Amino acid sequence: MRSMHYSKRTPEKLDIEVRRPHFDLSSDLKEDWFDGSAFKTAFENAFSLLFPIGEKAFIESVRNFEDQISDPKLLKEIKAFYGQEAAHRKVHQQYNEMLCDLRGYDLVHLTKPQVERHQNRYSLLTPYQRLAATVAAEHLTAILADDLMKNKDHFADQGKSVAKLWYWHALEESEHKAVAFDVYIQVGGTIKGRRKALIFATFFILKDTFRSMFIMLKNDGQLWKIRTWMDGINFLFLKPGILRRILIPWLKFFKKDFHPWDHNNLDSIDYWKRQIPQKSTANL
Template identity: 35%
Template sequence: MSATAYAPRHEDHVPIVPREHLDFGLDGDIPRYWMDNDAFKTRFFDAMSTLFPQGEKFFITSVREFRDDVKDPQLQKEVRDFTRQEAQHSMVHRQFNDRLAAQGVDIDYINRALEQHFFERLPRFTSRYQRLAATAALEHLTAMMCTCFFERRELLETSDPRVRAMYAWHAIEEVEHKAVAYDVLTKVAKVSYFRRVLSMMIVSIGFPLTVASIMNHMFKVDGFGFTERLKLWAKGLWWFYKPGGLFPPTLGYYFAYYKPRFHPWKVKEMPSYGKWLETYEATGDAIAAGNALHAAGR
């Protein structure tokens, strides 16, 4: 997505709508390598799923630390809706992660390690302002991936529609609340530009390293030896970073965050957002809505 596609006014953004009790059929016969029958592509998305339960809890906690300072009624409502959406994301990804645990992935260890990092180490060494700045940066990265990945139909073309639907729903709601942490950061906490971009630099290093570590654990669980893992990484990194690959088209969106006058709603939501919403409201079927969102990509 072009980072120069601007909404005319911040208030024109889409509403935040918490959705509950969606059925993605995650207890069905989903293949181990549900994305293109490819271990690297599948495990990239699987590794991100393992981060969400504790990560979403961290986001909620970081924003709530400023809840009493939020005086604007609209922002208060958006914080409440943001909290409800993130809590639902945690719940659904826990269900998905149960599949991974059944495959031998040490979900309990990953959860413990993330919980210690987010809720024991970080509170000792960082301020609530730093944690909120990290949350705003991670929310931008999440919205970036949600928007840019679902714009490109070929990326998820051969993925299992049930898992794709889960990520489509998650993407839609991340886009809806992408500005909440940022607005609390800049309007309530009044964090400086320097702290904002420094946090983005830090999470831009820490996030991919964490995902890579979890992926490597998954490859070992899958029985890949050292040489096989090297081949997986070589092929996978080319898929990530080749011209037109997974990440180069997201760079405009990413670097928009470094603009002094940046705001998340200056970068428009995914063009196919309305197609997901229209389909879900008409059918109540999250999988049909996910298929519609995917089909609307370019």
């Protein structure tokens, strides 16, 4: 289905950069670093737990089709995509291990459903289905990243290292948001396949995130506090209401001729590029 709609592509002027910053997270992760809120901190930490396994699968799913790609621009973007996702995996693995050490969480228990799903159900998928799963997960990360980048007051304290880590990841997710999608189109991936994948990816990402969040809040003695859930309802649905805010961008993926760059956020990317060092190893 090399559709006529897919003359749309990543903007020519975008250069996907691989940065390798280092974040000193120990003082942030031992406390409720996200605005002092137990809920928001546990939610964001739970989200971090998904990346090491998820991003490994993203890279492999694209690599399965790399030899079918002849467009030099897309091939260059694919290499940058591998570099960015590999760096994210590494940094989030360190984040997750440090978090569990500092707060007494069991990393094996927290990631068990995701590990088992990848060993069992995911391994039975066809290469096309795995690529569709990546395309769908990349849409979710891209719309969350865009929301984070354009709401500069998302974190009350942007100076924290952990906040900078999330901005770095959001910037790179935005830069490479169409790479897996463009590969999927070029190798004949179907609209139906990617739509179905978004339903599954959204379900499993939310399920894993909420499960981990419950475990961490329980461990911290915060699960049954009214304040925790008032914060949670506000954060997810009211003010800022991140799930409410991403609903329309999420739905746009179901359009027949959807392309990630229908939403051009180059201005936001340019802003955050100036805040994040390019190839630094310096502490942030």
